[in-house]
Amino acid sequence: MNVILIAVIVLGLIGLILALSIFGVGKKFAVVEDPRIGQVAEVLPGANCGGCGFPGCGGMAAACVKAADAGSLDGLNCPVGGNDCMKQIAGILGMEVSASAKKIAVVRCNGTCESRRPKLVSYDGVKSCRIAHTTSRGETACAYGCLGCGDCVAACQFGAIAMDPEKGLVVDADKCTACGACAKACPRGIIEIRAVSGDNCDAYYVQCVNKEKGAKAMKACDDSCIACKKCENVCGSDAVHIVNDVAYINPETCVLCGQCFDACPRGSIVQYSKNGVVAKKIEKKTPAAKPAAASAAGAAPAAPAQPAKEWKPIEVKYDGAPLLPSQQILLAGPKDISNPVPAGKETNFDSKRTDAPLPPSQMILLGLK
16 A cells, blocks of 8 residues: 555656746747737738748738838838738837739630630540649640640639630639639749739730740740740730740839830730730731733743543562562652652653562662662
8 A cells, every 4th residue: 555655656756846847948938929919910811821921921910020120111011911911010119001002813815715816636535734734735836835634723712713615714803812822833934923903803814835936936826926936026015025025024124105016927825804805816827829921912821731641550579579568668769659650750660660670779778688
């Protein structure tokens, strides 16, 4: 009985000593949180989207308090709460904050629009843009454009971006908070968080990120930028520049004059507002037929065109046996074997037929020696 009592007392004393030690260490190294952090965190929307650049709203609140102690809240902005939220935070911290320009996500590609960027192949893998980008060029000829699997749609917490079968990716200006989640999810970087002007969200931007040369870009998409520099030449505010064979409009210096929009021969520059994206319609020009030259007075009428000759394939033999098609092509040429030559060009097929021994060079070429 005494042994049990002694064990209980010893364990109790050890527990008491440890508890006092922990209490003392906690008091000595205690971290006192500024009560303003909790007040600021209550004002924040609690989306924890990371659009502010900090790990959640708690990190944003701590950054605001630290910046207030330093004397300025410049550079801090909650994209979800907007200017109203930042004004409340400034009031709590006894600071003043200037209104920041509204930003919105814009898609610098026509998306999956079939009429402008037709599909060449069908992707049958996992429906993920990141996986498709890693394993293939995509379903179209453009290796820079939208892959259409919808990673950005899944990343958006506010339902502001959607995949339209006809228009491609569509951003709802009223729902978009410019948190940047869709831009981070896109493996090809075609979504840009862009500053817009006014409540109508007016902006001009280049709806293309294709960095290929003009000829290849034209084949890949009907609206591709070809770096012709016409937009750069007409811009009076030095806002448009060609970078890596594609035009880019700087939203900070753009004055929304629209001259680049009018000058673009491809319709790559679009006008954005709350009503949606407006692109300039470009009519495809078909080459006009050349008019027939007027006949001189008294000149004899032109002779009727002669019908083209009917060409027949020939068969080259060696030692009485026909050669393989590949050997015939090597010996006589593909046009002489299967395709008719242009009308009016005489070809002596008899010279191709021979029963005489072939020269050693031709026998080696045909694999007969």
